[in-house]
Amino acid sequence: MTRSLWPRSLPGQLMLLVAILLFVAQAINFALLLNGRRQLRYAQFTVPAVNRVIDSMENLRSGEPVVDRRGLRQTRIDTRSRIPVTHHDAPKVEQGIRDGLAEANLTAGAIATEIRDLRADDPRLRHRHSRRAERLRRVGTELRIAVEVPGSGWLNVRTPWPDSSNFIFWQLIAQTLVIYLVTLIPMFWIGRRIARPLRDLATAARTFDPSTPGTDVEERGPGDVRAVIIAFNQLSDRVAAMLDEKDRMLGAIGHDLRTPLAALRVRIESVEDDGDRAKMADTIDEMNRTLDDILSLARLGRPSEPATQVDLSALVDAVVEDFRDIGADVTAEETPRILVRIRPSLMRRALRNLIENAVKYAGAAEVALNQDDGHVGIAVADRGPGIPDDKLAAVFDPFTRLESSRNRETGGIGLGLALARAIVREAGGEIVLANRDGGGLVATIRLPKRPA
Numbered sequence: 001m002t003r004s005l006w007p008r009s010l011p012g013q014l015m016l017l018v019a020i021l022l023f024v025a026q027a028i029n030f031a032l033l034l035n036g037r038r039q040l041r042y043a044q045f046t047v048p049a050v051n052r053v054i055d056s057m058e059n060l061r062s063g064e065p066v067v068d069r070r071g072l073r074q075t076r077i078d079t080r081s082r083i084p085v086t087h088h089d090a091p092k093v094e095q096g097i098r099d100g101l102a103e104a105n106l107t108a109g110a111i112a113t114e115i116r117d118l119r120a121d122d123p124r125l126r127h128r129h130s131r132r133a134e135r136l137r138r139v140g141t142e143l144r145i146a147v148e149v150p151g152s153g154w155l156n157v158r159t160p161w162p163d164s165s166n167f168i169f170w171q172l173i174a175q176t177l178v179i180y181l182v183t184l185i186p187m188f189w190i191g192r193r194i195a196r197p198l199r200d201l202a203t204a205a206r207t208f209d210p211s212t213p214g215t216d217v218e219e220r221g222p223g224d225v226r227a228v229i230i231a232f233n234q235l236s237d238r239v240a241a242m243l244d245e246k247d248r249m250l251g252a253i254g255h256d257l258r259t260p261l262a263a264l265r266v267r268i269e270s271v272e273d274d275g276d277r278a279k280m281a282d283t284i285d286e287m288n289r290t291l292d293d294i295l296s297l298a299r300l301g302r303p304s305e306p307a308t309q310v311d312l313s314a315l316v317d318a319v320v321e322d323f324r325d326i327g328a329d330v331t332a333e334e335t336p337r338i339l340v341r342i343r344p345s346l347m348r349r350a351l352r353n354l355i356e357n358a359v360k361y362a363g364a365a366e367v368a369l370n371q372d373d374g375h376v377g378i379a380v381a382d383r384g385p386g387i388p389d390d391k392l393a394a395v396f397d398p399f400t401r402l403e404s405s406r407n408r409e410t411g412g413i414g415l416g417l418a419l420a421r422a423i424v425r426e427a428g429g430e431i432v433l434a435n436r437d438g439g440g441l442v443a444t445i446r447l448p449k450r451p452a
Helices: 010-062 091-103 130-139 165-206 223-270 274-299 312-325 344-362 416-426
Strands: 068-070 073-078 111-117 141-149 153-160 308-311 329-332 339-342 364-371 375-381 430-435 441-448
Touching: 010 073, 010 091, 010 141, 010 153, 010 165, 091 111, 091 141, 165 223, 223 274, 308 312, 308 344, 312 329, 312 339, 312 344, 312 364, 312 375, 329 344, 339 344, 344 364, 344 375, 344 416, 344 441, 416 430, 416 441
Parallel strands: 329 364
Antiparallel strands: 068 073, 073 153, 111 141, 141 153, 308 339, 364 375, 375 441, 430 441
16 A cells, blocks of 8 residues: 655645745746856857958958967867867757848858867866966856867857856755745744644544543644634533533432332232242343433443453453352363453443343353453354344344344343444443354454553
8 A cells, every 4th residue: 555645744744845846837937047157157258259251251351360369268270170060059050040140141051059168187278377267167167169160160169158057056946945944934834823723622622531631631722723623622522511411410310210119019029929029029120221222322431440450351241150050951171261451341241232132032041251362252052043134233232132022031122232232342342242053143342452
C-alpha cells in the first residue's frame, strides 16, 4: 500500500502549500530574470559585436585596415575561417549580422559562430591590469565570429561573451533558500500554534467519557479555533447534564417499579394454592430480572464500577460455580491465571447471560478460556438448536428473540445478548456467535490484553 506524500498535519500542509507557491513564483521570476538578462546581454554584447563586423566590412569596402588586437576583442582578415563553418552557437548574432549587412548594402557569404570557454591562463590576459584580468576571467566565455567576405577571405572576430545563466541559477537557488527560511519558519510556528489547540480538542473528544468528570479544553488559539473549543466545552457540559438527568430518571423509574413488585411479592403469600403461588413468584422474579436488564443497559455508558485488574480464570470459575450451586449442568476447563483490566461485576453479568442462554436452550453449557498474543477469549458452547446464519447478527438487537411467543419457558424479552454485547464492547472487546459442527452454538467473548 503506497503512502501519500501529502502531509496529514495542518502545519505540514500549510508549509508544503506555501513551499509550492514559492517555488512557482520563483520559477516565474527565474524565467523573467533570465529573459531580461538575455536582452541585456544582447544590448551590451551582441549589438557591439554585430557593429564591429559591419564596421570592418565597410572598412574593407573602403580599403581601410580592419586589424584590431585590443585585449580580448580582436578583429582580423584571414584567408580561412578560424572556427568550423558548421558551428552556429549564436544564431541571434548571425541573424543580426545579416540584417545589419543588408541595411548597409553589404554582402557576405557563410557566417559561423562559436562560443568557447576562456582559459584562466589565456596569454591575452597577461598584460592586463589585475582587476581587469580578473573581471575578464569571470566572464568565462568568448564569442568567435567568422564571416566570409567575397574576394577578401574570412573576417574573424573575437569578443568576450559572458554566460550568466549558471550564475543566475545559483543566485536564484540561494535567494529561494533564504525566502524559504524567512517564510516557512514563521509559517511552521503559526501552523503549530493553530494545530496545538486543535490536537487538544481532538484528544478531548476522543477520550470523552461521560462516566468520569472531565476538565474543559483550554480556550486558546485563533478566534475561530477558540469558538470551536467553546462550543465543544458547552456540548460536553450539556451531554453530562443530560446523562445525569437520565440517571436520576432511571433511578426513579426503578424505584417506582420495584415498590409495587415488592408489594405483589408480599401479597402472593396469601395465595393458598402452592402451584399458583410458585408461578406468581416466578413471574415477579422474571419482571425484576427484566427491569434489571433494562436499567443496566440504559446505564452502561456511565458505570459506577471502576475498571480493575482481574484474574479472568477466577472470575469464570466463580460464575460457573454459581450455576452449579443451583443444579445447572455447566462445565469449565481449568486454565492458568490470566490478568485483564475490566469491570468485574459487569463482565460477570455478560458471562452469566451467555451461560443462561446456553442452559435455557440446550440444558447444558461448556465454558473454555483461551488466549493469544493480543487477546483473551471466553467461549460458551452448547449443543442446542443453534441459530440460522442469517440471524446471528440480529439476535444482538434489543428486544429481538427468535422464538416469538414471549413465554417465560423459552426466554425473556430479548435483552440478554444485547446487554452482554454492550458490556463487552464497553470493555474494548467483542462477542462473536457461530454455529458448531454437529449442532449447537458457541458464543465467544474476545477481550484485549491491557497492561496494568
